[in-house]
Amino acid sequence: MYTAQQTAANPQPPGSPGAPELLVGMDQIGKVYPNGTIAVQQVNLQAGEGEFLCFVGPSGCGKSTMFNMIAGLTEPSTGQLSVLGTTPREARKQNEIAFVFQEHTLLPWAKLLDNVTMPLTLRGVPKKARNEEGERVLELVGLKDYRKVLPRQLSGGMKMRASIARALIARPKLLLMDEPFGALDEITRQTLQDELLGIWRQDQKMTVLFITHNVFEAVFLSTRVVVMTPRPGKISDIVPIEAPYPRTDEFRTTSEFGKYVRSITEVLNH
Ligand SMILES: Nc1ncnc2c1ncn2[C@@H]1O[C@H](COP(=O)(O)OP(=O)(O)OP(=O)(O)O)[C@@H](O)[C@H]1O
Numbered sequence: 001m002y003t004a005q006q007t008a009a010n011p012q013p014p015g016s017p018g019a020p021e022l023l024v025g026m027d028q029i030g031k032v033y034p035n036g037t038i039a040v041q042q043v044n045l046q047a048g049e050g051e052f053l054c055f056v057g058p059s060g061c062g063k064s065t066m067f068n069m070i071a072g073l074t075e076p077s078t079g080q081l082s083v084l085g086t087t088p089r090e091a092r093k094q095n096e097i098a099f100v101f102q103e104h105t106l107l108p109w110a111k112l113l114d115n116v117t118m119p120l121t122l123r124g125v126p127k128k129a130r131n132e133e134g135e136r137v138l139e140l141v142g143l144k145d146y147r148k149v150l151p152r153q154l155s156g157g158m159k160m161r162a163s164i165a166r167a168l169i170a171r172p173k174l175l176l177m178d179e180p181f182g183a184l185d186e187i188t189r190q191t192l193q194d195e196l197l198g199i200w201r202q203d204q205k206m207t208v209l210f211i212t213h214n215v216f217e218a219v220f221l222s223t224r225v226v227v228m229t230p231r232p233g234k235i236s237d238i239v240p241i242e243a244p245y246p247r248t249d250e251f252r253t254t255s256e257f258g259k260y261v262r263s264i265t266e267v268l269n270h
Pocket of ligand 1: 033034035037038039057058059060061062063064065066231
């Protein structure tokens with residue numbers, strides 16, 4: 001079976017024979033907003049099953065626009081975009097895509113278990129089945145003992161864990177994370193990076209696309225880092241991070257880690 005550890009080493013592009021299944025295919029993707037803003041231009045990118053891709057680039061270079069196109073929330077103006085072998089809208093309808101944003105979107109009046117099971121409630125899944133799934137994902141993110149609390153009783157890190165739990169409840173094949181840890185302190189951020197990698201590695205097949213402004217975070221997490229140019233956003237480089245998983249705190253202190261951070265920062269500054 002294809003594993004995340006093989007991703008960076010696998011020289012074959014996703015979708016080719018013997019390579020991981022193609023999850024996202026972007027071919028000459030461009031996006032011009034109705035007001036004339038060219039947000040994204042000529043983006044070619046393939047993401048395979050089980051990959052962890054981080055997107056770094058200057059503010060306003062079109063990273064969120066790319067995610068919105070992948071999630072079927074806005075249409076590309078040019079190019080071909082396939083997600084899970086179909087159109088983004090169709091993939092979203094099949095509940096194969098989940099989103100996590102920087103701001104948690106928990107309902108303030110609902111207890112944690114009801115918050116994380118909300119996607120299943122909306123789909124009419126019976127209470128017993130959805131609560132079982134809720135317990136599963138709360139356990140995954142270390143919040144099992146908090147099932148009955150309200151969001152306001154949780155710290156920022158715990159609210160983010162809850163948002164991740166809610167995204168995972170439908171077992172998505174594609175998880176889109178738009179600067180999820182941007183508002184957290186450094187220690188909490190690193191803890192959540194470790195936890196997220198643990199969850200992703202346990203799944204083996206889930207593909208994560210992750211936007212961050214933090215190059216250290218991108219190197220720590222990714223199988224590949226996608227570096228974008230200033231607007232209109234194009235891909236200036238795709239850097240495979242060859243370090244094996246599991247990645248521990250020691251990885252952050254290695255010369256290999258420093259080298260990746262320097263080379264990506266250099267690309268960003270040009
Ligand atoms: N609905 C919209 N209509 C017009 N312009 C838009 C719209 N959404 C985004 N833009 C513009 O498109 C460009 C790309 O925006 P986008 O939010 O995708 O960038 P980003 O890389 O995610 O930025 P940041 O890192 O600051 O979150 C920006 O110039 C933004 O102002």
